[in-house]
Amino acid sequence: MSDQATATSTAPRNEACPANTPHGEAWGALARTHAAVSQRLQEALAQGDFPPLPWYEVLAAVAEAPEQRMRMGDLAEVLVITRGGLTKLVDRLVKAELLERTFCETDRRVSYATLLPAGASLLREMRPVIVGELEIAFSANLSVEQANELRETLDGVRDNACAGVL
Amino acid sequence: MSDQATATSTAPRNEACPANTPHGEAWGALARTHAAVSQRLQEALAQGDFPPLPWYEVLAAVAEAPEQRMRMGDLAEVLVITRGGLTKLVDRLVKAELLERTFCETDRRVSYATLLPAGASLLREMRPVIVGELEIAFSANLSVEQANELRETLDGVRDNACAGVL
DNA sequence: CAGAAATGCTTGTAGATACAACTATTGCCA
DNA sequence: TGGCAATAGTTGTATCTACAAGCATTTCTG
Numbered sequence: 001m002s003d004q005a006t007a008t009s010t011a012p013r014n015e016a017c018p019a020n021t022p023h024g025e026a027w028g029a030l031a032r033t034h035a036a037v038s039q040r041l042q043e044a045l046a047q048g049d050f051p052p053l054p055w056y057e058v059l060a061a062v063a064e065a066p067e068q069r070m071r072m073g074d075l076a077e078v079l080v081i082t083r084g085g086l087t088k089l090v091d092r093l094v095k096a097e098l099l100e101r102t103f104c105e106t107d108r109r110v111s112y113a114t115l116l117p118a119g120a121s122l123l124r125e126m127r128p129v130i131v132g133e134l135e136i137a138f139s140a141n142l143s144v145e146q147a148n149e150l151r152e153t154l155d156g157v158r159d160n161a162c163a164g165v166l
Numbered sequence: 167m168s169d170q171a172t173a174t175s176t177a178p179r180n181e182a183c184p185a186n187t188p189h190g191e192a193w194g195a196l197a198r199t200h201a202a203v204s205q206r207l208q209e210a211l212a213q214g215d216f217p218p219l220p221w222y223e224v225l226a227a228v229a230e231a232p233e234q235r236m237r238m239g240d241l242a243e244v245l246v247i248t249r250g251g252l253t254k255l256v257d258r259l260v261k262a263e264l265l266e267r268t269f270c271e272t273d274r275r276v277s278y279a280t281l282l283p284a285g286a287s288l289l290r291e292m293r294p295v296i297v298g299e300l301e302i303a304f305s306a307n308l309s310v311e312q313a314n315e316l317r318e319t320l321d322g323v324r325d326n327a328c329a330g331v332l
Numbered sequence: 333c334a335g336a337a338a339t340g341c342t343t344g345t346a347g348a349t350a351c352a353a354c355t356a357t358t359g360c361c362a
Numbered sequence: 363t364g365g366c367a368a369t370a371g372t373t374g375t376a377t378c379t380a381c382a383a384g385c386a387t388t389t390c391t392g
Contacts, residue, residue, distance in 0.1 A: 023304035035246035080201035138189035
């Protein structure tokens with residue numbers, strides 16, 4: 001890709017710039033890191049002729065849920081996307097015969113996204129690709145303990161971010 | 167009624183699921199935290215009748231660059247978006263008269279996104295909104311030192327993520 | 333110095349996302 | 363019980379993004 005060395009050496013720090021506060025810098029790093037890792041994962045998947053990253057996230061979430069099925073609303077919340085978006089995303093996975101829609105006996109409003117064998121199978125193929133890329137990105141300079149610490153820190157931030165919305 | 171977070175009664179502690187490894191969990195937390203904070207920022211901006219978050223990121227990046235201008239390629243790299251996407255994004259900011267395109271005398275291929283007074287002015291209005299929301303999300307459970315530590319950790323991860331791509 | 337390769341950016345097109353409006357079902361309460 | 367509000371999901375539309383092809387300019391190489 002393009003990696004020209006912009007020789008603007010003598011100048012204020014040019015990193016992208018949510019704000020100049022320490023927390024702002026942290027957010028900037030968070031955003032850029034997310035984008036970079038996400039991009040890397042997508043490339044790895046594309047290279048192996050696998051479906052895009054959101055498909056993996058859906059499959060992985062559903063696979064770990066009890067009975068390998070999840071309510072649409074819960075799924076949207078976990079993936080942090082809108083419900084409308086999730087409907088269409090699941091539509092594609094259903095069309096690909098990786099998921100099926102099932103319904104609740106006691107509450108006819110709710111529908112489940114339910115994992116099909118083909119979905120579970122595809123997930124097993126995709127997982128090592130994802131795990132491998134993540135190891136490359138994280139493992140090199142994060143011990144297991146540091147990774148757990150990072151997770152806890154981030155979860156704390158997320159809770160605060162959601163706090164006002166609830 | 168928008169689609170958003172309709173706080174379901176049972177907040178599912180349902181670890182969504184890149185993988186079950188510590189690094190996978192860290193990535194999951196990173197992704198969800200990014201989405202949650204990003205969403206919060208967008209809501210705050212929308213509520214104040216401000217332009218969307220990407221506009222702020224562009225303005226903030228350009229404003230901190232020397233001479234308040236940046237090459238399109240550098241800008242795309244900093245924002246971690248594609249060049250084609252950036253062209254169109256800048257098009258919109260130019261149409262809104264927040265930026266203008268200027269050109270390089272010595273290399274006619276390059277074009278700069280250059281901040282206009284209106285852009286600088288808007289940025290000054292938007293910044294406190296962003297900073298305020300970030301404080302809410304980060305400040306509550308992160309000291310300044312912890313924020314810096316977090317930033318360094320994330321930057322390290324990002325470097326590794328980019329390593330294979332170069 | 334000519335022609336090929338590389339660089340910087342833009343455009344055309346297809347796919348995906350958010351937002352808002354809509355239907356259907358359930359819960360609440362007078 | 364009747365009716366209004368809340369909940370769960372879907373659909374229609376507009377916007378945004380990525381991807382790939384394209385044009386212009388610069389650099390490299392024989």
